[in-house]
Amino acid sequence: MERCRSTYPFAAIVGQEEMKEALLLNVVYPMIGGVLIRGEKGTAKSTAVRSLAEILPRRMVVSGCPFRCAWGDPDRYCSYCQERMASGEQLVVEHVPMRVVELPLNATEDRVAGTLDIEHAIKTGKKRFEPGLLAAANGNILYVDEVNLLDDHIVDLLLDAAAMGINYVEREGVSFAHPSRFIMVGTMNPEEGELRPQLLDRFGLTVDVSGDMDIGKRKEIVERRISFERDPDRFREAFFSEEDRIRDDIISAQNIMGRSIPSDDVLEMAVQTCVHLGVDGHRADLTLVKAAMASAAMRGRDKVGKEDVQRVAGMVLPHRMRRTPFEESDLNQKELNAWMCARFPS
């Protein structure tokens, strides 16, 4: 696997376990719907997301497809791949690394959605679709730093694509559709403004990160950072095996993921918890179960247990509890745990 020189290793990030878990769960099971990481500056939010690129496993795509269609789901192939199949061509699988595609705040609509390839049009007089970031993000992680500062009309494009996993483009004389299924990862500092509720709801998980930790850990963070900056290559080398181990974990988790629908007990627990907390929307129920499935798989089990639901509830539910927007802590994790244990004894 090619290693990017300047990236701080994922495995070297001290603490922030919940954030790391949330990211890994999504890699294991992209259908969870992404992560929103909230926290002040300097809490390793961006570092964590960018470093993720190094440990991402390879994924199977249709060889030669400009949109890197996920292998093995012909119903969801792009129009190019479907044409190729229709013409009798035998499609071939290709293994490519999963990537982190960054959406900069100043990205234009053209850049995000894709547009008419002007150069091609002027040179040849022919129309061609020039893919945008939503095409690049297909099958990958779409990372938006300071997602709460993103222009509204760009957010609309993301929501549109996220809703169906397809980016429909109808602009500048181009009419085109291509698959755009991505893991949306956003980071934000809540002090700089809130996120639109609709976008918030699209994020499968949220984690709040904070900087305050014990002195020992803080010391370690500084020490690691210094030795990384002194000699990045050597520092990174020290974490190679650890990173390989994480990647292997992801791959084996992916392999046992989604073999079966979780038991009725688990579904019952997910639904009851959401109803108890007054969380609207079936997306909450669904995300809770999906996250629990991924969490179980990360621990080498294909059977989801109640403890898995409990483990992920704190990441799935807080941002969906819109009924109490002004409470200091939207969800008291301890209370919730206590309630879940009492209500669903294992």
Added chain:
Amino acid sequence: MMAPTFPFSGVVGNERVKKGLLAALVSPDVTGVLIRGGPGTAKTTLVRGMAGLVPGVDIVNLPLNVTEEQMTGSLDLEGALTQGEVRYLPGLLRRAQGHILYADEINLLPEKMVHLMTQSCDVGDGPEGNPREARSFLLIGTMDPDEGELSSHLMDRFDMVLDVTETNDAEIRKEILRRVLEFSLERSVSIDRFSSEEDRLRQRISEARDLLKYVTLAPGHIETIAQLARDLGIEGSRGGIAVARTAKALAALEGREEVILDDVKMAATLCLAHRRRIDRDQGEEEPVAEDSPASRPVDREQTQTTAGESGGMEVTGPSAPDRVIPIGTGPDLADIFVPGRTTARPIHSQEGKRGRVISDRRRGRYIASRMPTGRPQDLALDATLRAAAPFQGSRERGELAVSILPSDLREKVRMSKSGSTIIFLVDASGSMGVKERMATVKGTVLTILTDAYRKRDSVGLVIFHRNTADVLLQPTRSVHAAYKKLREIPTGGRTPLALGLIKANDLLCSCRPLGKRQERSLVVISDGRANVPLAGGDPFNEALDIAREISRTTVRTVVVDTGTGMPRIDRGERLARALGGSYLRLEEMSSAQLARTIRASAET
């Protein structure tokens, strides 16, 4: 490309919505259906599921990134450039002919585009005996009301407006969960499970479509519809016609050649709820509740109409006021602070006029192109190429593939949403210390701030008391930041009103408007009893002088008079006059009402 779709018959609950959609598939006279509901309520799933229910009728997607030319059609660039032919490239509206045009998040599209869509789906009554040509395409829009409403005249264009609802029934939610999980994990199993049901549905629709032309609507029912429309205060004839058409389709779906009262009742709930004139004041909270005294029973039998169907408009029924809180709406924040306040007077406000403006900077959505006045600022290459294309045959091109002259240049018209900036200037002097008064003020600010989510407004806060005026909160959209500041407004001391006005005005001037039409408002909350002089003069007169200064700017102003009891002093009113703004009295309103009124005053 088309993603695999979840079967229509696999969607749990929302029977009313499904009925409405099926009726729309059956009757070619139904041209527009709007589905409203919060996120994750299967709106999109239902629409997608309609694909293939009628053979040959597909879903044509209208994405949010659509440009005007793309919608209406434009010159075929390729033909013009490569063959020198002027050919028309049909737009989405043409491509949707005979299909379903689906606009997700339709409320986020520019109003003009929605208008264009609603107009072109409705080509009027078809030639006699050939009802199938009455509609060009079936327009279906989905929206989350939390992200903003469609204006009422656009809503009126839709034959039906269907509200999807969610259930808290654990068993049903579990079933939904199971089905969705199965669809994502074992798609073929899931599709198989519903295939026979889907077949039956297709059969039923097909039979209903054949039967429709024989379905009759008795004169008595026509009268009922007319009466109903009148009693509900519905303007225009669209509503009644929609009910009649839908009722026929519903009868056909049941295999009947005759419309019965039940069909009319069902059709009325689907087609009339959104057409009722509801006082905006109540409309916000109770958009579909039966609360109008004008609606009296049309028929005694109807009392049971839609019992069991949640979220619908009851056609009849005694006036027991059901409060229906739409999905996604938080609690009335005002109630947290001031429980038990009641309506004091009706408030009529207009639809917010602002919201979407043509952006004069290079940001916002590219919606159309135009001839530039002067040098083009923001070149629309595609439109420029199309403008140049037809003349390529006659132009000297040299080495170039395309020759472009200055007269070909087109620039982009962009549209962006503009929020306004609202600054609250709050009197925190001793007289405000009365607990309930401050609570109402806080409630008001919070309510407006919550709204800032969807309206993209910034809210700032300046307080004045003792001898100072302080900016407590720089204009922000952060609810958390504002909440923290709001909770701890200190009260006590004297009233330096003039100083407060200066400070607030400075703050307003410092927030640079994003666009020319970006609006700024100042809400002064005080009893006007100024008693700290600024320059040694009469404190209140000083304040009035500054108020007059402010009135010369573009800032909109509202004065909320917190003075109570008798004898009433008119200082608040005089201040409002000097500011050239509106005047409200705190004691007459709850904070929720106040918030709405302030909004309305700030917007008109």
